[in-house]
Amino acid sequence: MEEASKRALVIGGGIAGIQASLDLADMGIHVDLIEKKPCIGGKMAQLDKTFPTNDCSICILAPKLSECYRNLNITLYSYSEVQKVEGIVGNFSVEILKHARYVKEDLCINCGLCVEKCPMRVEDEFDRQLRKRRAIYMYYLQGVPAIMTIDKKNCLWFTKEACRICEKNCEKEAIDFNQKDELIKINNIGSIIVATGYNLIEDIDNDILKNYGYQKYRNVVTALEFERMLSASGPQEGHIKRISDGEEPKKIAYLQCIGSRTDRGAKYCSSICCMYTTKEAMIAHEHDNELESYIFYIDMRAGGKGFQSFLRRGEAEYDIKYIKSKIAEISIDKNESPIIVYEDLDTSEIKKLKVDIVVLATCIIPPEGIVKLAEVIGFELDDYNFIKTPPFSPVKTSRDGIFTCGCVHEPMDIPRSVAEGSSAAARAAEIIRGG
Amino acid sequence: MSYDIFLGCVIPARLPFLEASGRKVFEKLGIKLNDIEGFSCCPDPTGIEQIDHKTWLTMGARNLSLSKRGNGSIISFCSGCVETLKGVNYFMNKDNKVKDEINKILKKIGKNYDGKTNVKHFAEVLYENLNKVKENIVKPLEGFKVAIHYGCHYLRPSEIINWDDPFDPITIDEIIKTLGAESIDYDLKMECCGNPVEKSDMDLSLLMIDNKFKSIQQSGANCVALVCPACFQQFDFKQRELNKKNNSNYKIPIFYLSELVALAFGYKPEELGLKFHRVQPKTLLESLQFSAKI
Amino acid sequence: MSVINFKLRNQVIKHNASLSYCYQCSTCSGGCPVALLTQGKYNPRKIIEMAILGLQNKLIKEPNSSIWLCSTCQKCVELCPQKVELTEIFTLLKNKIFEDGKVPEAFLLQGQAILDSGIAIPYSKAIISRREKLGLPEIKTAPIKEIKLLLKETNFENKILKGSK
Known part of the structure; x- marks a missing residue:
């Protein structure tokens, strides 16, 4: 790989992180997009419509989700978290913990046979506890990547060493109870964008x-x-x-x-x-x-x-x-x-x-885990634990080469999150391209 | 364990039977109450404080300075006294200027108050000694369906009272359940009884307590438990007044928390002076196999 | 006519700075049991508004001020999103009305009892004998001389006299 081909890392696959990733990819920069949840989409995927146009939220979002998945310049790490960041602006190394889904990503075709048979009923986080899901589940209907995940905390095999009925029913033999969490190291990262969204x-x-x-x-x-x-x-x-x-x-x-x-x-x-x-x-x-x-x-x-x-x-x-x-x-x-x-x-x-x-x-409110992430990456937070940025450089954090966009920066709506996503992408590209 | 008992005005001078049950309960628990000479009115947080804060602070600080400070400092059977004494502590410790100003006045009578007398409500102490309470129960209060009235000043302002949740309290519920009685939830459980506004608008005061009674009647409770003498008067005295005024027919027995504890400890109704209640609890007590000779 | 009196407002703020935090959201009035039952005749938000504006005539000088309808239940104090200490501010205002000599009679009666005996409710003969029957000890309350001295110092005596006229 050429020395010039630095990559960008985007943490958080909500609308802000997605927009930043797509913009960077369009500039020909390789993006590693990290999402903590089993699928990208963030809060916008949970919304019915968006203001002020009342457009269908998922209809706008879905093409962007699949573009993130398809684009050769984007490597998507879902169900993953950043563990460690080393190096300096222009040359970071990042360690990522990829949680085991216990489902082989290359084999699962999201047919749903496993879900039908799973006997467990647990509260569905995506539906804000208003519905039950199974222990093996698709995070949400239109989720990307369209791959099942076994929720270890509730799966009978992991809690009581019983069942494994999903395994018996999977025609693609995609279930893998032996999968382990993986530590992945990515080098050669020029800049990082933090877009980890918000909680309520x-x-x-x-x-x-x-x-x-x-x-x-x-x-x-x-x-x-x-x-x-x-x-x-x-x-x-x-x-x-x-x-x-x-x-x-x-x-x-x-x-x-x-x-x-x-x-x-x-x-x-x-x-x-x-x-x-x-x-x-x-x-x-x-x-x-x-x-x-x-x-x-x-x-x-x-x-x-x-x-x-x-x-x-x-x-x-x-x-x-x-x-x-x-x-x-x-x-x-x-x-x-x-x-x-x-x-x-x-x-x-x-x-x-x-x-x-x-x-x-x-x-x-600021997203869960922001204090730890701020420590790992080394940027400052404001009085309320949102990411601190200077007024005339609103997507720049206190650490060189680290940018931010979306609600982790401060509460904002979708149009502004998208604008900040593009803005952060431009600033991140400056470092990678500007050399 | 021992406390200096601060009786205040309403209980000893108007409702001494409440004092009787209180003293008995603590004697049984092995918690000594020391009588101190020379206390004045606390003074009333809904009376004197409202018209003269400085007088309220001065008299309160004088009272607090009299405590011999046994291991528990001051205990009171009255939520109003507790609010005043905790409040005086709060204001004097919050601002040294206030402390100096009040002590300058106290100096005229040769007294000084350093802001360090600890104050507790008797229900607070009961809750802290719930295991001891449990050990002493000889006659669980089966069949008592109790509508608890916490009363505002037992809980609020939380910054001063610093005890239990101001809107979702649990302490008295826990004590009532420990006694073997049932705590009955009712819509207006957390509403004010209306006693303080009788000083300015009797009709309003009556309306407030009337609403509470309606809510309690709907709940299926057969009695009320409370921890404040002002609330007690409002609940016990106003039923007859309301019945006369509105043609209603309230006969809800009102118990002080200490009376219920004492009954569970095996004291007889006549030892507790329950006959001095305006709404006689006799019928209820008879139906629940408690000695009816009151 | 309502006259804006910044002196009054500044006095209140000096005593309790939380007055200036109020953004008139109506949490207090919406949660107030008395406001509901009096159909808004008593309205804690309005009293705070008048204090912010320093409407001395309405707050202090007007007879039968609605401020006396506050039941001191302290719900507003616990609910206020800005932690405005409403009851403390009302206490200050009521104290000012007292200085002016216009309080409901019941407060004066309590004040007079304190002046006379140091306690709000004097012990009647009937109560003393009832206490004996209940096996309760004799109560030795504060020496009235001490209390009188203190109440002279705080000017309470004069204010009660003024109110009783």
Whole structure:
């Protein structure tokens, strides 16, 4: 290999990391794309639609996913994590831990026979625990790579040395219980892009959500859960139903700033919720045009292109009622319908509203493992544990040759994540090409 | 183990039977309560503090300075006293200027307070000694379906009280379950009883407690347990008033937590002065095979 | 007419800086049991708003201020996303009203009892005999001289006198 042909490493296969990888690949630079989950796609793959155009999320994402898989300039390491980074800008060496899937990647054709027979039922992470999956599973329907994975924690062979029924049913003989985790070393890396995305406040701390009855009242769900409920490939196959009784909701309330902009949780604005609650209310309205939607907000933050008119459309065409009021707590009635008491700040009246479902717009938080990754790679984090960047070089981290894009940098929407992905790719290429 | 007992005003001067059960329970547990001479009103956090914070701090600090500081410092049977005494500690330790200002006043009577008297609610001490409580139970409270009323000042402000969860508490539930009784959940469990607002709006105060009673009746509970004398008066005294006013028919027996513990420890209702309750618990106690001679 | 009085606002902020953190989100008023039952006649958010603006006439001078309807349940304090110490701020405002001599009578009665005896509820003969029957010890409360001295120092005595007029 020529000295000049340095590679780029992208950590995180969500929309930001995918965009960065594709841009670099198009420039003729070889990319190693590392994804912790069994498939790339990230949070965008879990969404039903995207604002402000209300395009189908997976329809936009899927071609990019397969392009990442097909492109000869991209080597995809799914189910893998970065362990060690050595070297300096222009010449890093990276050690990657590739977790065993116990499925041979070159043989599995994603036919699903193994899944049908697997006796285990475990909570599906992708569907935010709203559905059960099996111990051998496809991370999600359109996932890339389209290869099964055995979840070691729940597989009967690994927990009780029993079963192995998937092995017996696989016509391709793709199951391999002897597979081991692999340590892979990649040398000759010119620059690295960190795009490990985000978590949500419900992933770590339910104390903040306690007053809203989350996980106590079944008809109180988070926005990402609701996104799965809206999705045609989700647990309710695109029919919005109350979790308590399967009834179709007639009134849905969306509560903003849950865990964000508060001294009791995240002190920053989660940035995307003002828009996505409107989007979710619009889509829900398209499912049932008699549905009443209420969005409770502190301040409406519609700073993006087309955002203000998006809100106006929500009000005019989708009958969304925007109510300026922060909700303190939720109770329920005998039918488990959430009851909200609030002060309508337009009139100062104290009102009561009974709805069928409450959707909590929970706050974006830095991704799990970011502190460790920052140590491994050696870049600084800001006060909230997002990646620190200088104001006039917004994708550059504190370490030379390391760039960032997407929500690991700070909460942002998809268009900006894509823009940052391209931006980080350009900066990474500068180092590799600029020599 | 020993504590200096801070009785306050409402319990010893209006509801002494609550004091009787409290003293008996701690005697049985082997926890000594020392009577100290010279305590004044704590003073009332819903009264004096509201009109004169400085007076409240001064009198509170004077009381705290009187503790002989046995191994547990001060214990109180009253949530209001506990809030005041913990609150005075909080404000004096938060700001040295406040401490100096108050001590300057205390100096006039030859006293000084360093901010270091530890204060505990009696339910706090019971919870910490739950095993001992368990060992002393001779008559488990089977059949008691208890609607627990924690009361605001037992929990909040959490920064001052520093005990149990301000909205989702467990301590009294655990004690009630340990006694063999059942804790019944009800919708308005965490709502205020309304006692403090009677000073400014009696109708509002009555409305607040009326809502609580409605919620308790719906829950299927057969009695109430609580840990604050202001709440006790609100719950025990206001039933008759409401019945007169609204034609309702409340007869919900109200127990102080110490009374329930004492009953489980085998004390007879007549030893505890249960006859002094306005809503007589006699029928309930009879139906649950507790001596009815009250 | 409402007159904005920054002096009052600054006094409150000096005493409790958390007032300036309020962003008027209405978590307090939405969670307040009294606001619900009084249909917003008592509204903690509005009181904080008036304090921020320094509306002295409305807060201090107006008789029967709604501020006395606060049940001090401290729910708002626990819920406030900005950790504004509402009850402490209300206490300061009520203290100012007291200085001005306009408090509900029940507070004055309690204050008077403290002035007279050092305790809020004096021991009646009936109670003393009931205590004996229950086997309870005699209570020796604070020497009233000491308490009187302290209450003179804090100017409590004068304020009670002013309020009682």
